């Protein structure tokens with residue numbers, strides 16, 4: 001049995017550093033567009049061709065190589081559905097642990113088994129172990145790049161090699177944090193060469209549209225056609241469809257936020273060094289830190305002080321670890337000063 005997804009506490013009115021959202025929210029230009037929508041926009045089924053056009057131009061791939069989804073979560077479900085259609089010789093999903101929980105949840109929800117390969121203490125991709133674990137019943141392999149919750153990056157060429165080696169199983173690379181890392185597999189010719197590669201992207205994280213729900217799945221035209229077959233016809237709502245082209249076009253806003261996040265990440269790494277907390281080199285908008293036995297009490301105490309972080313202690317290989325979003329510098333500063341105070345108290 002898989003545990004159902006545990007929706008973390010909302011943390012209304014708190015500094016939310018637990019879900020890797022854009023802590024500044026969406027671009028103000030996006031809000032202007034949303035405010036201008038009227039009753040009719042709400043009353044009609046959405047037309048999101050223009051949004052798809054904007055996304056395909058932004059990703060630099062043909063329109064037939066991208067499909068928009070109701071958040072990347074729906075994209076993961078759809079990709080899983082495509083992979084598991086062929087049930088001859090069994091059907092299984094495969095992934096690493098620790099990992100984003102939706103891969104296993106979706107695979108099991110669709111009635112297939114899910115196997116895992118553990119990441120080592122450095123969270124480096126266990127390439128050989130994955131290759132060996134892929135068998136005749138493996139239909140899809142899920143990886144996240146940069147990895148969540150550690151933020152560790154796998155070079156794109158390793159993933160292209162892996163896709164080639166595990167074909168015809170699908171390699172699904174979840175690039176939810178690609179904007180922060182500046183690393184992506186999204187490329188028109190790569191998709192032509194790798195018919196079993198799917199890449200997932202989201203506008204929830206760097207673009208601050210988590211509340212609107214819009215993501216994308218990209219890959220070879222044929223595979224994307226299959227993904228579209230398992231998706232409902234109106235995945236993206238009218239508000240998300242109106243917001244997306246504007247969010248993509250506001251490059252200045254995105255770049256400002258990426259810089260805030262990078263500065264926060266450096267501040268968090270620095271604080272961990274000062275406080276002698278183990279951490280890992282993150283390229284995402286978050287940092288995983290090892291608080292040891294303080295993980296739980298510190299998470300709870302921070303909560304009481306209006307700062308929500310994600311205790312990952314119960315994840316495989318994450319004993320004592322807490323994941324903290326690297327967003328606005330002002331929020332990061334507040335987190336660090338509260339953390340320092342709590343750890344000093346604990347040491348007394």
Ligand SMILES: *Cc1c(COP(=O)(O)O)cnc(C)c1O
Nearest residue numbers: 071072073100148176202204215
């Ligand atoms: C946040 C996250 C998602 C979900 O993205 P949505 O577009 O909001 O559904 C998917 N994968 C990973 C690794 C994430 O961290």
